[in-house]
Amino acid sequence: MALEAAESLVTTEGYKGLSTRKVASAIGYTVGTLYLVFDSQEDLVLQLNGRTLDALYEWLRARPALSGDPGNNLRHLAETYIAYANTETARWNVLFEYIAAEGNDLPDWYLAKLSKVFGLVEAALKPLADHRGEQEIQQAARVLWAGxxxxCTLKIRHRMDLAGGQTTEQMAHMLIDNFMLGFQA
Amino acid sequence: MALEAAESLVTTEGYKGLSTRKVASAIGYTVGTLYLVFDSQEDLVLQLNGRTLDALYEWLRARPALSGDPGNNLRHLAETYIAYANTETARWNVLFEYIAAEGNDLPDWYLAKLSKVFGLVEAALKPLADHRGEQEIQQAARVLWAGxxxxCTLKIRHRMDLAGGQTTEQMAHMLIDNFMLGFQA
DNA sequence: CACAATATTGAACACTGTTCAATATCGCGC
DNA sequence: GCGCGATATTGAACAGTGTTCAATATTGTG
Incomplete structure (x- = not known):
């Protein structure tokens, strides 16, 4: 209940509109009760992000590329990712605004969800370089997707509102195409 | 004075430790006075980020690559960027945590500072593809650097604490090398 | 019905950003 | 030195925030 309420709060009021009192009252409870379920607001956000990662994975999985060409698959995956960020911008933002207090690593279940998303990129990248080792493909997938x-981040946060700019999709295509060329060589 | 105080506040207490009251009292004033100088906290952060962009530019400029090889230059630039993020993590974080309220675009002077930083990447990329147009080099520089x-972002925010992970520098090298290969082709 | 185990509250604490009437300080002409 | 207008500065007030915890309410069971 709390996480659902938090989700709609974030989507309607933006990531700054999220507060423990609002979440509590949205589900008919008081702040005190919320703190019996979650350790802190950080804990709530972390679990909210867990759900967002699941949703993102399902979003990408539900929109597979039609063609079998690896290049097309990767470009399509990037477009689908960008579309998610543009559609669920607030939720997607919370995903990366949350910065764990230093020394406070992300829990394993969270990293596992992240791995699952990266797995989709690995699968799309694999047919492109069968001659390479499993590990190298995994690393390449992470590097490319971080890119x-x-x-996507810089675009959404308006750090690319410069003269002569391309669309997010065009930039992603340029990165993927050039990276692929190099990776295949 | 206020911006200097804000800088040291961020570096000592982290980006969450920044508050208008703390900044004001650090320079011997009250909140009210601060609001005669800055429109809002957002305004203060934006100006703080402007200084950080200047500092980043100087940091990169003060550490030029020794070799003339374009590949080395780009890798060195990336390493220097990563080093800044690792050294001035809190300040660097504020640079991207600040998200302008929707419709509220970043001011031109801010975008100009961003362009200046991107210019360093363009300069490093240029000798690699003289046959390409000016605009294409600019676009490639932005794409590569966003990558x-x-x-850097995902590493610092612990989104890359996955099994079989490489260092930030290794990942950046992999991206640059493969992108370069594709871009030269 | 009683009693122990849960569940829930709401007030309290120490913060936060922001505003604005009231006050203090300053520079300058006389 | 004095007065006065222009700045500069204050600090209290408002509405919110995360977090805690003694006090209360509700529940299931013997």
Missing amino acids: VHGI | VHGI
Whole structure:
């Protein structure tokens, strides 16, 4: 209940509109009760992000590329990722605004959800380089996707509102195409 | 004075430790006075980020690559960028945590500072593809650097604490090398 | 019905951003 | 030195925030 309420709060009021009191009252409880379920607001946000990662995974999985060409698959995956960020911007933002207090690593179940998403990229990248080792493909997938993510982040946060700018999709295509060429070589 | 105080506040207490009252009292004033100088906390953060962008530019400029090889230059630039993020983590974080209220675009002077930083990447990328147009080099520089930035972000925010992970520098090298290969082709 | 185990409350504490009437300080002409 | 207008500065007030915890309410069971 609390997490559902938190989700709609974030989507309607933005990530700054999230507060423990609002979440509590949205489900007919008081703040005190919320603190019996969650250790802190950080804990609530972490669990909310867990759900968002699940939703993102399902979003990507539900929109597979039609063609079998690896290049097309990767570009389509990037477009689908960008579309999610553009559609669920507030929730997607919370995903990366949450910064664990230093030394406070992310829990394993969270990293597992992250791995699952990266797995989709690995699968799309694999047919492109059968000659490479499993580990190298995994590393390449993470590097490439971190790159696509970076483009998406800077675009959504308006750090790319510069003269002569391309669309997010065009930038992602450029990154993927050039990276693929190099990775295949 | 206020911006200097804000800087040291962020570096000592982290980005969450920044508050208008703390900044004001750090320079011997009250909150009210601070609001005669800055429109809002958002305004203060934006100006703080402007200084950080200047500092980042100087940091990169003060550490030029020794070799003339474009590949080395780009890798060195990435390493220097990563080093800044690791050294001034809190300040660097504020740079991207600040999200302008929707419709509220970043001011031109801020975008100009961003362009200046991107210019360093363009300069490093240029000798690699003289046959390409000016605009294409600019676009490639932005795409590549957004990618390096994405790697850096996910690393610092612990989104890459997965099994079989590489260092930030290794990931950046992988991205740059493969992108370069594709871009040269 | 009683009693122990849960569940829930709401007030309290120490913060936060922001505003604005009231006050203090300053520079300058006389 | 004095007065006065222009700045500069204050600090209390408002509405919110995360978090805690003694006090209360509700529940299931013997």
